[in-house]
Amino acid sequence: MILHIQHLSFSYSETPLLRDLSLTVEKGEIVCLLGPNGSGKTTLLDCVLGFHRTFSGSVSLCGKNVLSCTRQTLARQAAYVPQIHTPSFPYTVREVVLMGRTAQAGLLGAPGKEDRALCGAALRRVGIEALAERPYTSLSGGELKLVLLARALAQQTPLIVLDEPTSSLDFKNELLFLDTLADLVKNDGISVLMATHALDHPFYFESKGLPVRAVMLKKGEPARVGAPSDLLTAQTLLDVYGVCASILETNDVNGRSVKTIAVLGREEKAE
Template identity: 40%
Template sequence: MGVMELIKVKNASFHYEKTEVFNDLSLKLNAGQVLCLIGSNGCGKTTLLDCILGIKKLRKGEILINGVNISKLKASQRAREICYVPQFHRGTFPYKVLEIVVMGRAVYTGFFHMPSQKDICIAMEALEMVGMDQYKDKPYTELSGGEVQLVMIARAMAQNASIIIMDEPTSHLDMRHELIVLENIVKLVKDKGKAVIIATHAPNHAFHFENHNIATSVALMRDGGFIDYGKPKDVVNEVNLDKLYKVKTKIVDVEVDNCYTMKQILPLKSS
């Protein structure tokens, strides 16, 4: 008998009344792995994530979490299995950073209960892991975009779900904070054994994870379907990138400190 996948999407389809968003999609993911969902705006990435999160319901197919259909899980049960890091989050009320991260423990404590000392310790450990512990008493509304993303990752860690879903978590960030977010995803997968699904416009992200010896899959999404699905080295190529983005590219091997090589995509011109 094969190993049961942590998350499995089988022949999934979704459409509104007259608009098909995606059709007959399948994917799978286990602990300690990353899946990069790559495609342009409007291809259906976010809707697929919403279905995996249980926010939207499939028209056909099924989504299994540890072998259980997501439709049979209560919201509280889903929250213990899956957590979400949004593309961008800006708080309205000036909660302290630590308070925001402690909110990730609400699935265990309830929203109207005071967090225990254990919950606070877990939140502090999460802040330390992403390097934001020195900001624990700072109002959340005063953080930069990059700092906000790191706090949201810390909150997801405090939630302690097996699966973390990220919707373009670096899209508004500068180069430094983008790299810090990617480094923290590597930590979550390698050190904590999390399964991560990340929707992104940056195909180089897939190579970043593969370069760190993480079991990485890529689903290239266009017009509501996958044009290719597999390992980055197999599917992130110049032909597929031209199909996906209408951009001519060159994939090169870059030698780093005479120790190892890493793949990178160089955009050349629109096609």
């Protein structure tokens, strides 16, 4: 078991945002966190990454309680791909990916030869070695996300945590990113915990035959957990988002059956 969350509750104010949430992420499994804005997706990720430390319940990564871990230990268990990266100095792509090796260097150490080799491998794995010497601030949104993924990969953690990784990408880049992620899960046995607004994402992973579960969060309500096809029904969408939707089924270019969601209107507009 890579990630084990037991009876997690968290609140910013009087009303709890996350209530008695229990969840596991197994090796080589993808867990998609879904839910409306403000339902606690990022908050949950922050609890897992040790940014929030005032929750009740327990969160353990690879058997270690996150609250008793140092930043270094945590960074060896879980890598993080942020939703928004505020550009810093124009470092080269290679220099940014090399930062993924921080947890392996000491307080005053710097990455060595082995770290550089791993960073090169991460760049190749994600398919962006051609960008290696470019200033990362000059990249497109899609390329930048792949750089951040390569950096997370260079961290060599069993778990990668992603916060809405494709929210700013166009169709093709979104698919490229998801394909890369699916490949990492399938061939490298990496586990993925990702928050996303796109309900098609869990369906996408399901159509690829990968072990995937969806977690539907709604503020102040217990989380609903299940396989995408079981959980993501018109009824759930109505309950959680207040929208009328229809689950459509079609085939992808390889002829595999894939589901997608069509939103038909707001609940209050319905007759």
